[in-house]
Amino acid sequence: MNIVLNGETYKTDGPLTIGGLLFHLDIDRRRVAVEHNMNVIKKSNYDSTIVNSGDAIEVVNFIGGG
C-alpha cells in the first residue's frame, strides 16, 4: 500500500501499526513524535493505531534550534 510519509509517497506492506512502521523504518520510538492524519499519536497508542493505505504520517524529532 502507499502512504504519505513526511510529505512523500511511501510504499509499504500493510496494513500495519504506527509501532510497526517505526520498527520497519528503524526509528527509536522514544526519540520521535508521530502525527497520523493530522492527529498526534501518544506513544502508548503506537501499537494499537493502524496505518491504512493513503494515510498521512509525519515522524518528527528534535534538532538544533533557537
Added chain:
Amino acid sequence: MPENLLTIADKSFNSRLIVGSGKYLTNDLMVQALEASGAEMVTVAVRRVNLADRSTGSLLDYIDTSRYFLLPNTAGCYSANDAVRAARLGREAGLSNWVKLEVIGDEKTLFPDNEALVEATRILVKEGFVVLPYTNDDPITCRKLEDEGAAAVMPLGAPIGSGLGIQNPNNIQIIKAASNVPVIVDAGVGTASDAAIAMELGLDGVLMNTGIAGADNPVEMAEAMKLSVKAGRLAYLAGRIPRKMYATASSPIDGIVGS
C-alpha cells in the same frame, strides 16, 4: 537567594540565560557551549526525521535531558494552526508541555504575526501548555498574550540573528513595567554588553542562539554571556546611579595640596 531564581510557571531556574541549540558547526561544539553558558533551559526545533540520512543521530544523543530542560519551539511556522500542530508534536517528542511559541509573519524580518500569535497562545493555553511566546517589542501585544495566559512574554531585542542588540529599550521597559509574568528578551543579542543591557533594564532573562553559536569561538562567547547576564542582573539589583549632565568629584575637595 530566591530572588535570583528565574521562575516561570511552576519551574525555577538558577540561570537567567536561555540558549538555543541551532547553528553549531558540530554537536560536540554545541555541548561545550551549553556547558559554558551555565544555562539550564535549551530551545530545540521540531522537524521531520530525515528518512534518507539517519547517520547524524538524534539531538537527544547529545543533550543531557537530566541536566537541561528542553523548550521545543515552533520556529518556521507561519500560521496559528501550524504552530499549534508543531507544539503538540513537540510535547509528544519531549514529554513536557512547555513551548516557545513562534508564529512568523514575514520571511525577511522573521517578525512575529501578532494576531496569529495571540490566537495560537489562546488555543495552546486551553490545551494545558505552558506558553512562552516570541513577540514583537510591543506592549499591547504583550498584554494580550498575558491576558490569554502566556507564562512569560519574550519580546525581541532586534530581528532574529541580527546581533543588533536591544533596539528599543524604552518599549522593553514599558513591557516589563506592565507585565505580571516574566519578561525575557528573545533575539537580537550580538555580544555580551547587549545581554547585560537587557538585564540592567530589569528583565527576567535573555534567550539567545546566534549570538553564541555564530561567534568565532562559541564556547568563550557562551561564558561571556553567562557572566554578562549575571553582571547585568547584579547591576540592576544594586541600583545604578542617576545619569547627570555634569561631573561630581569622586575625591574629597577638602585638603587638596596647595589649596
